[in-house]
Amino acid sequence: MSALTIRGLRVSVEGVEILRGVDLELHSGEVHALMGPNGSGKSTLSHALMGRGGYVVTGGSVTLDGEELLGQPTWERAAAGLFLTHQYPVEVPGVRLLDLLDAAAGVDEVALRAEAQRLRVADDFLGRGVNVEFSGGEQKRAETLQLALLRPKFAILDEIDSGLDVDALRDVSRRIEVMSTEDGLGVLAITHYSRLLTELRPDRVHVFMDGRVVTSGGPELADELERSGYEGLAEGLGVESLRVTVPEESDPFADPGF
Amino acid sequence: MAVKGIDLGGYQLGWHDSTDDYVYTPKKGLNETIVRDISGHKDEPEWMTKFRLNALKRFERKPMLDWFARNMPDIDFDDIYYYLKPTEGQVSDWDDLPDDMKNTYEKLGIPEAERKFLAGVTAQFECLRGSTLVWTDLGMRPIKELEPGDVVFSLDEATKQVVPAPVNAVGCSGDKEVFEITARGRTIGASANHPFLVLRDEREPGRQRARFATSWVPVEDLRVGDFVAVATDLPAFGQHAPLLIPERTDAFRVPHYTNVDLCWWAGLFIGAGYLKHSEGYTTVQIAVDHTDAELVDEIIRVSRELFSLDFTLARDGQRLTARGTAALAEFIEMNGLGGTAHTKRIPDWAFGLTQPERLALLAGYVDADGYVRDDATSKDVTLSSASPSLLEDARRLGALCGIHSSTVIEVKSRHSLDPTRIMTRYHLHFSGRSDRIPCRSPRRVARMGRRSFVHTYRSVDGTTLRAHTSDMLGFVRIEGIQSVGVEPTYDIEVAGHHNFVAEGFVVHNSEVVYHKNREDLEKQGVFFTSMDQAVKDYPDLVREHFGTVIPPGDNKFAALNSATWSGGSFIYVPPGVHVEMPLQAYFRINAENAGQFERTLIIADEGASVHYVEGCSAPVYSTDSLHSAVVELIAKPGARIRYTTIQNWSPNVYNLVTKRARAETESTVEWIDGNLGSKLTMKYPAVVMTGPKAHGEVLSVAYAGAGQHQDAGAKMTHAAPETTSIIDSKSISKDGGRTTYRGLVRVEEGAHHVKSHVRCDALILDDDSRSDTYPYMEVDEKDARIGHEATVSKVGDDQLFYLMSRGLSEQQATAMIVNGFIEPVTKTLPMEYAVELSRLIELNMEGAVG
16 A cells, blocks of 8 residues: 655745645545646646656655655656656657657567557557657547556546547546556546546545645535536635736746646 | 778778878878879879879869858868878678777677678578567577577477477578468568478379478468468476575575476466565465365465465455565565566566476466366366466467467456446467366366367368377468568577477578678679779779769869879679678778778669668877768669768768769669768768659768767759659757758759658757758749758657656656657668667767767
8 A cells, every 4th residue: 555645745936836835645546636727736736746847846745655756856756656647748759659668667569559459549559659640539548558557656647638538538537447446556636627527436536726725525525616616616715816826928837727 | 091991801991000000101281292192002094193183273273162161170281191001901800800990889789790791791591570489498589689509499300309409690680571470379470581391282283182291481482271380399398497585584485496386386376376565564365265175275285385384264265374474475576476467477487497397387377367168169278367468478388388379368348346347358278288287276177187179280171181290290271471561580590400489380590601792792793892993993984984973173172082082982783783782881080180082983783773881980089080082873774872871980070071973764862871970070962863753862860969060961953854852851969069951952944843852850959059951942943843841849848758757767768759850760771770870879979989
């Protein structure tokens, strides 16, 4: 049983504080949903956890089974068992998925083809450059394929539902559910739609506003959110601002969601 | 000046490195006396002396082009040795190469085949694809990883027995078209000339009775439905494997070498065991079915024997546990038996065990996880797993024990509790002599004993093949033969019976007939020699073509070369002759302050084809060296020339090369250009298309690191109708390096229906580096179709972050992005050059070369 523990995490980008004390605890086999409006800092959290350059940690800690991840380079966090499915997977021309997975974890072709079949990924797509000319659905299937083959302890799904049609969403969700129930994968699913939640069936739901978790609860919290919207919920909780205010014309690292 | 070119057997250019050995050293500088001296020492005909002197005048009169001059330092043409006559020697063997050159090759990892090639000998290879699994006494191993001395299995055709045989030699045989042959769950990829042992009906026409006879038939003559030989069993082989023992053994005891019980236990653990991690320590547990009491007792007995541990049935009746299993857990991890249901594998050491041990391991696995189908006609042993890789291991282990099986099959089913969930499992059926598997669970054994039919591949459709088969040799029908494209291929030479077992098939090994390339070339009427020698040996041919593509007055550096040239290659390929192996020469600048002015002329006569490869390297000297070569190619009607350069000069060389080809009617000329070294390179390979439907192509890769400037590009002159050209340029700059693409596409009046496509991509690895693009077009025909694409990209933080988030270090990620970027060019190269190019770029990025 592993644990991913985030305590009081504060992160600035270009001198602007985006994360303002995030607390979360995740265990093996659990599925947590992190929901929040655009601009609330959700994607910043995913990038900061993975150690992307330009995200300056100003406080707090992130530990995986007691080991501090902050300060470690990205690949060491990956080696420790953290995985990020990217919201906008970048194209890497000339590098095949197999080359990448082989270099990352010595994954062989037999395993890759078997997993590809499972996720209904066409064979020709394995021979193309990573994410090159992939459709939205193909991108997210490919992200899930890598997740399934690299077998991390914890996966952060950054808006894995964006750009997915209903069938792809179901395939991807099923696969992740199996990983969570059979292999004990811990999942932090970041989204701003409740659509993903009906497929993934999370154990816990966290609402993220103004750079921090403002309230947490069971699956029923998602239903409440559906009814009252973020604004309504914010009002009820006495949260003043939904979004983190970022000065105009700044932030080259900002996600397109900002 | 010294030139080092290694030719195939007789290239007169095997010079020494030390300047002391030069038998003639003129003064530095350039004037008429020096030029006359050079010509005199070479004992040249009058016309060549005149050619040189004419060129010298033009050199003196030509101004330096401005944009050229801007990039150039002040070259002091009077401070260069234009000619050093070295002592002559000949290199005919790899071992005779100078050490520093050998070191470079070794650093690059140049494959054996190319080293032999350099030494002037090659082997005639029949080949298999690199991933082909060869059956060896250490298990099944990819052919490309075999080494001389490894033991494979070989068929003795006289006794029809399979026997162990050592490998004599291994070779990579380049990229070849591969055909995939499938037969009864077996698949192998082989080149068209690779022979298989085939049983064919060779009855005379009109005869009723079949007359089967065996013969070796190459893939190109195989047909679907032919019977090919397969090994159905192997002789006893293998040995006990040493085991890794944890340091802390407490009450724990374990054999130091494998035995049958341990292997059975290991197989059982792979099937049913798991390690449970909790509260900082790990315990070993084995899932069991308590109703199979005999099996449970046997596990308890064997565990006590092996490890002195007392396993007992847990209260739930579903698993065995014991006290103090932490050290055993460590033992399991150390010996490769650990992992989850998805990651467990049969460890490598198991494949080389003795036959009883291999069978015991398989039996343990079947006892744990197998199912014997109790069916009147089919009593397969079925293994089921979440991991296709593990089943593939079991399949291979079975085959090494003479037990044939199906391929790994994917099976989907609904979850018993939640029917919306689809479960994916994989199955493997042992259909061969599964009664060999010494299972210990009475449930399995009872059913196996009743097995009535075993496929032995000794009869087909009622016809007995028994006379041609044995307990180790069978025949199966070919179900498919299909070309699957070009792949790197390999072969081995086996002592004794000259065949071996790969992917279950009996295949012939290569007849390694070493022969001098030179003799082959002579037989075909090809001339391949140094340019100096050609002037003497083929005066008419040289005089007719020399300086006709690049006249002495073409540019200042071409004039300099024309006045002072020395060395280089001359190739003439007669009409219709195709030279199969690439011809090559390596050049080096060896003396400080020596210029190198080699001159190459290649003529491919009508319908001929040739591929020439030049590689360059230079030791580092303290002062700057000048390299100014001239290369002329002439492709007569219908001919094809490919010229590949991998330039890796040391970083103080000025590399100013004029390369131009004349492409006549329907001919093709391709320049493939890798520029990695030098301080400054200015090189624009050109193709002048003088005949209709000629085609020109330039593919180039440039890498500029600290202090380097690669100014490279291409020129395409379309002087005839319906001519076509392609320019594909990739450049990479790093650590303040600078790359420039400079290209010209020119369509002359009257050249209608011309098509040309230019693509140049630049990759900039950091903020200090720079890339510029100067494309020029001069088009005098309206119907010309010219495409141009250019991209400049930085290795984005986003690409790096993406790859690093998968666990790659920054250096690995950068190398992967760069290799992906040049992939469109490397895929056109013969494999050893593609490897060399990628490797050179990697070494350069690490700063390990130069």
